[in-house]
Amino acid sequence: MPDASKVNDALQAGMTLGSMLRRMYRALSENVYGRLADTGFPDIRPMHSSVLRHLTADGARVTTLAAQAEITKQSMSAIVEDLIQHGYLESRPDPSDGRARLVTLTPHGQALQATLTRLSSEAEKVLAENIGEQKYAQLRALLMEWTQAENERERAGK
Amino acid sequence: MPDASKVNDALQAGMTLGSMLRRMYRALSENVYGRLADTGFPDIRPMHSSVLRHLTADGARVTTLAAQAEITKQSMSAIVEDLIQHGYLESRPDPSDGRARLVTLTPHGQALQATLTRLSSEAEKVLAENIGEQKYAQLRALLMEWTQAENERERAGK
DNA sequence: CCATATTGGTAAGCTACACTGACCATTATA
DNA sequence: TATAATGGTCAGTGTAGCTTACCAATATGG
Numbered sequence: 001m002p003d004a005s006k007v008n009d010a011l012q013a014g015m016t017l018g019s020m021l022r023r024m025y026r027a028l029s030e031n032v033y034g035r036l037a038d039t040g041f042p043d044i045r046p047m048h049s050s051v052l053r054h055l056t057a058d059g060a061r062v063t064t065l066a067a068q069a070e071i072t073k074q075s076m077s078a079i080v081e082d083l084i085q086h087g088y089l090e091s092r093p094d095p096s097d098g099r100a101r102l103v104t105l106t107p108h109g110q111a112l113q114a115t116l117t118r119l120s121s122e123a124e125k126v127l128a129e130n131i132g133e134q135k136y137a138q139l140r141a142l143l144m145e146w147t148q149a150e151n152e153r154e155r156a157g158k
Numbered sequence: 159m160p161d162a163s164k165v166n167d168a169l170q171a172g173m174t175l176g177s178m179l180r181r182m183y184r185a186l187s188e189n190v191y192g193r194l195a196d197t198g199f200p201d202i203r204p205m206h207s208s209v210l211r212h213l214t215a216d217g218a219r220v221t222t223l224a225a226q227a228e229i230t231k232q233s234m235s236a237i238v239e240d241l242i243q244h245g246y247l248e249s250r251p252d253p254s255d256g257r258a259r260l261v262t263l264t265p266h267g268q269a270l271q272a273t274l275t276r277l278s279s280e281a282e283k284v285l286a287e288n289i290g291e292q293k294y295a296q297l298r299a300l301l302m303e304w305t306q307a308e309n310e311r312e313r314a315g316k
Numbered sequence: 317c318c319a320t321a322t323t324g325g326t327a328a329g330c331t332a333c334a335c336t337g338a339c340c341a342t343t344a345t346a
Numbered sequence: 347t348a349t350a351a352t353g354g355t356c357a358g359t360g361t362a363g364c365t366t367a368c369c370a371a372t373a374t375g376g
Contacts, residue, residue: 007282010302014211014226016278017285018190020301021183023228027308028176047333053172063353068172073354075334099342099353120174124165127175130311131304142297143178144168146289150185153288205362221324231325233363257324257371322373331364337357344351 024127031123032116039119041112043086051079051089051103052113059104061094088112182285189281190274197277199270201244209237209247209261210271217262219252246270 010016029046036044050069054060066076080103083089088109094100105113128136168174187204194202208227212218224234238261241247246267252258263271286294 007279007298010298015302015305016186016211017282017298017301018183018186018278019207019211020305021179021186023308024301024304025176025179025183028174028179032176045332049177053174053177061353071333072335074336074356077354078333094353097343097353101354120176121165124175127304130307131300135300135303138296139300140165140168140175142289142293142300143175143182144173145293146182146285147173147178149288150181203361219324229362230364232327232365235325236362252324255324255372259325317376318374319376320374322371324371325369327366327368329365331362333361333363335358335360337359339356340354342351342353345349346347 028120028123028127031126032119035119035122036116039115041115044088044112044116047079048083049116051076051083052109052116055089055103055105055113057105059102061100062103063100065103083109186278186281186285189284190277193277193280194274197273199273202246202270202274205237206241207274209234209241210267210274213247213261213263213271215263217260219258220261221258223261241267
């Protein structure tokens, strides 16, 4: 059983779960995007990862990407447009549907995606060193479990 | 030892630690602020918590609050100003320093703070039910440990 | 004790990232 | 085949931050 009074103290001291999650997220994010800028991708910001995270070699439609990233298609459209301007993506009409367009990575975009994955992994490694491999593994497992359960709940409640 | 290949798969699938942290943060945040609006505080948004989280009965200066929330004093100043307009805070000259002002909670602000703490605690309870008390306790402990260590690192590296 | 540096705070303007509402063209369906 | 649903765009809005520049009051070192 978790020590409820201790949690309460923490809440009083402003250490909500949310604030800590947010802070850890920011730490990772700043690490990754700071280094990304130093690695030849100075025009890429966190928002761009919502595309890069999900885009596979097959390409995808803006609508699909938007759904995966849980943002509106207008927002996703703007992000994609920006990445096209910078040469990371290209988009061509989808042969199987006259309304749709297929978004794919250019070689430059593939390099970016690879670098982003690498830097994310390195950032996690730093965190693992700070709290210990064991606890890092625990944290990751916990989050993955929750995320997957959350996906279930959404599919169900929809 | 954490299963590195599994982590790598997850990274490929876009499940970075960061994206999961962010998502859980959003879930909590939407829960709390959605309900807060239904509880008679429709004008309070997540940003406001950066003040409310740290402000004690003694009051505090904008500069102090800004440092605690890790935002600029201009940003904090705007947030405080907004909360004053809505009757949650008041600010008076600090008798001990002619430059400074002391920000304190009005009774209305105290009610808000209490409600916010309650809702945060309830939101965490929901999460605890979803992943299990044990794992919730683990997650919280992990995050608190990292947060405190991070505080250390900052104090040291500064 | 006074010149200079530091500190608390404000003002103005900008950027990043997301949203809503309205709309068009194409495809699916009753 | 008329209507609904889907993929996408355009224009406008809002939120939460930031930077640069500045003022007034306090601290500090010679």
